[in-house]
Amino acid sequence: MKKLYYTSFFYAVLGLLAGVFYREATRHNGFTGETALSPLHTHLLVLGFMFFLIVLGLGKLFGLHEMRSFGAWYLVYNLGLLITIGTMAVRGMLQVKGSDIPSLPYIAGLGHLILGAGIIWLLVLLGKRIQRV
Structure with a gap:
């Protein structure tokens, strides 16, 4: 349970820093377009x-964290999220600088695919726990 709290806290801090980074990076580079x-x-x-x-x-309600495959789900979801977020950050900075990497959308697509699998996996885990109640 603490791991989920700390993960949430980590992403909250990272999200707030990303907002500040976006504002400052575009302002510093004089960029006014979409990124x-x-x-x-x-x-x-x-x-x-x-x-x-x-x-x-x-x-807390259903004991998801007690399920055997919950740890694997946790890793898969975070991997998908970090790949997706990483490619967004790299692509955004390249757009600010006026360039791009052609293969970046494929990497972002892989991140989205893993993230989507993680969401479905969580729903399957939740469904199994609800059936027990």
């Missing part, structure tokens, strides 16, 4: 901070 850095703040706060607070509550 992948702008939704980074929201993605971190919703898919990281708030998501893990919800999982913490579900864990």
